[in-house]
Amino acid sequence: MTDRKKKIGVVTPCYNEEDNVEECYSTVRSIFEGALSDYDYEHLFCDNCSTDCTVEKLRNIAKQDPNVKVIINSRNFGPLRNIYNGLMTINGDAVVPMLAADLQDPAEVLVDFVK
DSSP states (O other): OOOOOOEEEEEEEESSOTTTHHHHHHHHHHHHHTTTTTSEEEEEEEEOOOSSSHHHHHHHHHHHOTTEEEEEOSSOOOHHHHHHHHHHHOOSSEEEOOOOTTOSSOTTHHHHHHO
């Protein structure tokens, strides 16, 4: 029997967040490379039909990092359905349901949530 790392799922809803998604991604990645390195993770960005370059940036991030997944809605379903869609898709032993792309709540709270 092999010991596997527990997996933490992080859902980030997005709507016109082109100025924020790269920083959000890199901040979460650095937390899982540092304080939470004992865990695997999946970072799921749920785009709610953005009209800026958010989707392009998210696709580029996901191409480079297998821990990142992206849901791109065909229309704006509103914030609650967007988050729900992410929660129904995310994988993990535990899930952080809403880490805002603009980091209005600091991503460092992930460490406290996991504890």
